[in-house]
Amino acid sequence: MVFNRGTAAGRALRRYPVVAATVVVIAVVLLLLGAGADTTAQWIATLFTLGVVGLTSVGMVRDILRGHWGLDILAVVAMLATVAVGEYIAALIIVLMLSGGEALEDYAAGRAKRELNALLDRAPDIAHRLPSGVDTGEQVPGSPNHGQGPAEDIPATEVTVGDVLLVKPAEVVPVDGILLSDAASFDESSLTGESMPVARTAGDTVMSGSVNGTHAVRIRATATTADSQYQRIVALVQEASESKAPVVRLADRYAVPFTAVSLLIAGIAWAVSGDPVRFAEVLVLATPCPLLIAAPVAFMGGMSRAAGSGIIVKGGAVLEQLARAQSAAFDKTGTLTYGRPELVAVNPEPGFSADDLLTLAASAEQYSSHVLAASVLAAAEQRGLHPAPADTAQEVATNGVEALIRGRTVRVGKRRFVAEVDPQTRPVDLFPGQMGVYLSVDGRFAGTLVMSDTARDNASATLDRLRDLGITETVMLTGDGLATAESMAAEVGITQVQAELLPQDKVAAVAALPHRPVIMVGDGVNDAPVLAAADVGIAMGARGSTAASESADVVIVADDISKVATAVDIGRRTLQVALSSIWLGIALSIVLMLVASFGLIPAVAGALTQELVDLVAILNALRALHGRKLFRREAKRTRRLKSQVPSDSEPPRPARRGHA
Numbered sequence: 001m002v003f004n005r006g007t008a009a010g011r012a013l014r015r016y017p018v019v020a021a022t023v024v025v026i027a028v029v030l031l032l033l034g035a036g037a038d039t040t041a042q043w044i045a046t047l048f049t050l051g052v053v054g055l056t057s058v059g060m061v062r063d064i065l066r067g068h069w070g071l072d073i074l075a076v077v078a079m080l081a082t083v084a085v086g087e088y089i090a091a092l093i094i095v096l097m098l099s100g101g102e103a104l105e106d107y108a109a110g111r112a113k114r115e116l117n118a119l120l121d122r123a124p125d126i127a128h129r130l131p132s133g134v135d136t137g138e139q140v141p142g143s144p145n146h147g148q149g150p151a152e153d154i155p156a157t158e159v160t161v162g163d164v165l166l167v168k169p170a171e172v173v174p175v176d177g178i179l180l181s182d183a184a185s186f187d188e189s190s191l192t193g194e195s196m197p198v199a200r201t202a203g204d205t206v207m208s209g210s211v212n213g214t215h216a217v218r219i220r221a222t223a224t225t226a227d228s229q230y231q232r233i234v235a236l237v238q239e240a241s242e243s244k245a246p247v248v249r250l251a252d253r254y255a256v257p258f259t260a261v262s263l264l265i266a267g268i269a270w271a272v273s274g275d276p277v278r279f280a281e282v283l284v285l286a287t288p289c290p291l292l293i294a295a296p297v298a299f300m301g302g303m304s305r306a307a308g309s310g311i312i313v314k315g316g317a318v319l320e321q322l323a324r325a326q327s328a329a330f331d332k333t334g335t336l337t338y339g340r341p342e343l344v345a346v347n348p349e350p351g352f353s354a355d356d357l358l359t360l361a362a363s364a365e366q367y368s369s370h371v372l373a374a375s376v377l378a379a380a381e382q383r384g385l386h387p388a389p390a391d392t393a394q395e396v397a398t399n400g401v402e403a404l405i406r407g408r409t410v411r412v413g414k415r416r417f418v419a420e421v422d423p424q425t426r427p428v429d430l431f432p433g434q435m436g437v438y439l440s441v442d443g444r445f446a447g448t449l450v451m452s453d454t455a456r457d458n459a460s461a462t463l464d465r466l467r468d469l470g471i472t473e474t475v476m477l478t479g480d481g482l483a484t485a486e487s488m489a490a491e492v493g494i495t496q497v498q499a500e501l502l503p504q505d506k507v508a509a510v511a512a513l514p515h516r517p518v519i520m521v522g523d524g525v526n527d528a529p530v531l532a533a534a535d536v537g538i539a540m541g542a543r544g545s546t547a548a549s550e551s552a553d554v555v556i557v558a559d560d561i562s563k564v565a566t567a568v569d570i571g572r573r574t575l576q577v578a579l580s581s582i583w584l585g586i587a588l589s590i591v592l593m594l595v596a597s598f599g600l601i602p603a604v605a606g607a608l609t610q611e612l613v614d615l616v617a618i619l620n621a622l623r624a625l626h627g628r629k630l631f632r633r634e635a636k637r638t639r640r641l642k643s644q645v646p647s648d649s650e651p652p653r654p655a656r657r658g659h660a
Contacts, residue, residue: 018052018099026092045088052095053079072098074259078283085280127156127174128166130218156225163221167212175208176228177219183399185213214368214395258586262286262593269597278599284606285592285613294581294617301624302574310558311567318553320578321536322571326515328471328564329530331506331522332478332485335540335561336492337453339523341372341435343379345450347428357447359385361439364403364412367393372437372451373401376412400438411440418445431487458562459492465565469572473515477506477522477530506530521564527551538564577624585617 025048032041053076060072075098082091128151151166156174159165164180167173173186185197188210197213200206206219209230266282299316306313313319330336346354362380365373366387380387393403400413411418418438419425428436428448437449463474475496476489485499498509507530510520520527520534528551531537539552540559556563592609595601601609 016099018055019096021048022052022092022096022099026096029089029092042086042088045092046083049079049083049088049091049095052099056098074255074262074286077259077263078286081280081283085277085284087280087284090284124156124172124174126153127159127163128152128168129154129159130164130166132164159221159224161221161223165219165221166216167219168216169212169214171212173206173208173210173212173219174228175221175225176223177206177208177221179204179206179217179219181215181217184215184217187211187213254582254586258286261590265590265593265597272597273599275599278597281599281601281606282593282596285589285596285601285609294585294621295578297618298574298578298581298621298624301577301622302570305574305624306554306567306570309563309566309570310556310560311563311570312555313567313570314553314555318536319571319574321517322519322554322568323575325471325517325519325536325568325571327473327475327513327517328466328519328521329475329477329510329513329534330494330520331527332476332488333453334523335521336459336476336488336494337455339453341375341451342454343375343449344434344452344454346447347450348447349445352441352446355383355385357439358383358449359387360405360408360410360441360446361412361437361449362387363390363405364393364401364410366390367403368395368401375451376437376449409442412437414438455488455491456561458560462562462565463493465562466568469565469568471519471568473513475509475513477501477509477520503527503529507533510534519564519568521561538567574624577621581617581621584620585613588613588616 025044029041029045032038032044056072056076056079060076063072075094079091079094079098082088082094130151159175165174165177179200179202182202184200184206186200186206188198188207198210205222207230208223208225208228262283266279266286269282270276270279296316299319302319303313303316306319313322333339343358346358348354348357358376358380362377362385365376367390377387388405390403390405391407393401395401396413396417399417400411402409402411404410411421415425415427415436415438418440421443422440422445425438425440425445428438428450430436430450431452434450434452437451439446439448466474473496474494475498476485476494477498478485479499479501482497482499485497489495489497498505501509506520506527510518510530510533517535519536519538520530521538521540522531523540527539531539531553532551536554537552538554538556540556540561554567556567592601592606592613596606
């Protein structure tokens with residue numbers, strides 16, 4: 001069979017050549033034995049094993065010089081011992097277990113390294129540079145007044161400080177700059193985590209990576225792409241990823257004591273019996289196959305179990321860190337909350353009912369692309385209200401919408417926008433995290449809608465479950481204001497809050513947490529650096545950006561925060577199974593070595609017996625895949641939550657305040 005370089009088999013052969021070569025050699029040796037060419041088979045097996053011993057010894061010596069003692073030592077001794085006593089089939093099996101175990105562990109621990117590409121793919125490649133002299137108050141194309149030359153498309157990397165750029169509706173701002181247009185609205189959620197669009201006026205700073213609203217605007221560049229906010233986030237991700245200390249293989253932690261005990265038993269058996277064959281007979285039973293295979297199999301089983309629950313875990317080491325985690329940090333917007341503004345109250349003035357007010361608001365907002373408009377329309381639909389068509393409608397950037405509906409002039413938007421036609425417009429009382437939408441009808445203040453980004457219904461239960469699983473410290477890290485953050489933290493049961501944080505502040509905050517390992521849960525590009533810096537970064541994949549998903553160690557496919565606790569539960573279960581498999585293999589091997597030290601188990605029988613030990617350890621490790629008790633517990637919890645909480649894709653209507 002010919003393997004194309006692009007096929008999966010071809011890639012596997014290139015990545016794991018020793019495994020492929022060992023399988024081929026074993027097949028050849030078995031064919032030769034079947035043909036009666038025993039001597040040739042023994043020479044081929046012996047030379048191949050010695051070649052692998054040489055290659056393994058080079059890496060082993062390098063590791064020892066760096067102070068790392070692993071299972072390679074015992075594997076090398078076991079391979080040499082089996083060759084010395086002529087057990088070349090056992091030697092080949094040890095080679096296969098050694099190389100295959102490393103390949104399995106590499107597969108289980110392999111992390112995606114595409115977070116920087118994901119960030120860069122989102123960054124704009126093209127900037128629209130305007131001719132010089134356009135920053136004199138003239139409006140850009142697409143604005144109410146225009147009359148200047150066309151913009152020139154240039155690579156974003158060629159933007160220089162002082163260039164005047166056109167940013168079209170819904171485009172990502174390519175570089176940091178100063179707003180030249182009178183007013184604009186930007187979605188900065190990918191940078192600050194703030195879910196509400198931010199209004200900017202002429203002279204305000206505009207950050208690269210933010211998304212322009214519904215009108216084309218002009219900015220003057222204050223930085224190149226390399227020095228802008230978005231690229232600093234990319235640099236933070238890279239720095240955080242590179243600074244993470246490598247996790248030591250679980251099995252290697254038992255390497256030195258197991259090797260020492262095995263060599264001690266074999267040495268004593270040799271010394272007492274005076275027969276060097278006794279040394280080899282003991283070491284045949286001391287091969288580290290259970291340690292090399294059991295842990296990777298358990299972790300792969302745990303990863304498969306997690307995938308079945310909608311949780312993508314990027315490696316066995318990640319599961320181990322999840323199992324040992326003591327602290328958990330959470331972003332607020334889109335993580336602990338739904339990340340979508342919701343209507344929580346309708347406060348009509350005399351002469352209007354709540355339904356009248358909401359119907360008028362929806363009738364005007366249907367002509368707006370603002371995020372609040374979608375929430376108003378959704379709230380009207382939930383109540384069975386139908387927006388009326390407008391005769392005319394005009395969206396005033398960063399302020400609101402004015403529409404003529406059935407002969408009545410309706411304004412919906414900010415207080416100052418409504419106060420322009422009715423100075424008697426009264427401010428509405430708001431709780432932290434809320435904002436008011438004001439309405440006027442025919443120039444008279446008609447009432448307010450109160451909007452809020454609500455906490456996920458299962459957020460509090462998830463935090464309780466994490467505490468039951470051994471997470472001793474929880475903290476909220478957010479770019480929102482302190483009052484809003486503290487209100488949300490109190491609602492979901494988090495006692496520690498750090499607010500008004502930039503991406504680099506979140507990285508520092510996670511690094512400062514004393515109880516480790518630390519889990520960080522978030523979504524959005526602004527969380528990418530801290531997800532990469534945390535011991536375990538968990539991205540809410542359904543809502544999270546590609547950058548956040550690629551930076552994280554765990555991606556939750558479903559938009560369900562309860563999966564965070566499920567991931568920790570699976571991690572703990574998997575580690576328990578892996579450790580039990582390792583100890584089972586060690587215990588059986590030691591018992592058999594003690595029996596072999598009295599000469600009661602010949603080398604051939606020992607090799608076959610050791611394979612039974614391997615099989616027992618592997619079958620025990622496979623419990624991480626099945627986990628029936630865990631399955632039943634998770635199924636019961638899922639059914640209970642489904643009976644209590646609607647799907648996250650359709651968040652429940654929040655409790656109403658006021659006259660809703």
